[in-house]
Amino acid sequence: MKKLLLIGGIVVALGVAGVIALTLFLGSIVTAGVNNFAPKLTQTKVTLTGASISPLTGSGTLRGLVVGNPRGWSDADLCALGNVHIEVAPFSILGDHIVVNDVTIDAPEFNYETKVVTSNVADLLKNIAQVTGGKDSPQATTKSGKPIKFEVKHFRLQNGWVRLGVGPAALKLPMPPIELTDLGTKEGGITPDQLVFAVMKSVTGSVVSATTQAAGKIGGTAGAAAAEGVKKAGEALKGLFGGKK
Numbered sequence: 001m002k003k004l005l006l007i008g009g010i011v012v013a014l015g016v017a018g019v020i021a022l023t024l025f026l027g028s029i030v031t032a033g034v035n036n037f038a039p040k041l042t043q044t045k046v047t048l049t050g051a052s053i054s055p056l057t058g059s060g061t062l063r064g065l066v067v068g069n070p071r072g073w074s075d076a077d078l079c080a081l082g083n084v085h086i087e088v089a090p091f092s093i094l095g096d097h098i099v100v101n102d103v104t105i106d107a108p109e110f111n112y113e114t115k116v117v118t119s120n121v122a123d124l125l126k127n128i129a130q131v132t133g134g135k136d137s138p139q140a141t142t143k144s145g146k147p148i149k150f151e152v153k154h155f156r157l158q159n160g161w162v163r164l165g166v167g168p169a170a171l172k173l174p175m176p177p178i179e180l181t182d183l184g185t186k187e188g189g190i191t192p193d194q195l196v197f198a199v200m201k202s203v204t205g206s207v208v209s210a211t212t213q214a215a216g217k218i219g220g221t222a223g224a225a226a227a228e229g230v231k232k233a234g235e236a237l238k239g240l241f242g243g244k245k
Contacts, residue, residue: 041193043127044068058088070123074166078120079110096146097189105157110207112162121204128200132193140192149189155180162210175210178202
């Protein structure tokens, strides 16, 4: 009996150790993937501090995701997403069709800068658009060389903030929530660059919406000129992408 209990204990211990090892392995794959792939797509600094994903439930967290400003803007980061909660279909992350059931970004912060009829978020979106679907687009593949595609059932960004301008005069504004569903579902999966572009297009629209709404409420302050610049930059951005958010 004691031997059976001992053997059982060893089996359980090995199982727990295996799960922990696989969790760390999956987290390292995601972290390395983001830090290697994202800068090539955005043409800016992108860093992910770490990630953890349970191989049993698919639940996980991405920690410390930061995107830098495009060239020609301030040295400040464009956005800090903090912790991102994800729910991935268990073990799909090891295949070539990754199914993400949920992505929730809570309380992200964006720094929005404008120049006449352009902005840092517009330039970031243009950077992504330039490489999306093209021959120079960075591709994610499996070890066997098959292209990796993504399907995101539900995406939500909530409780976000937009900082308009730089320095002491910057205004902090609440950001409208974003909710997207079935990204890549009808296509049978989309490439990472297509997914990032689809999400950033909506994020950019939400940032512009937050600041243009504030423009009509600001008067007689240093922020008024900045808000007026946002209106022009927002109109130019809508024109650039067919008037769609």
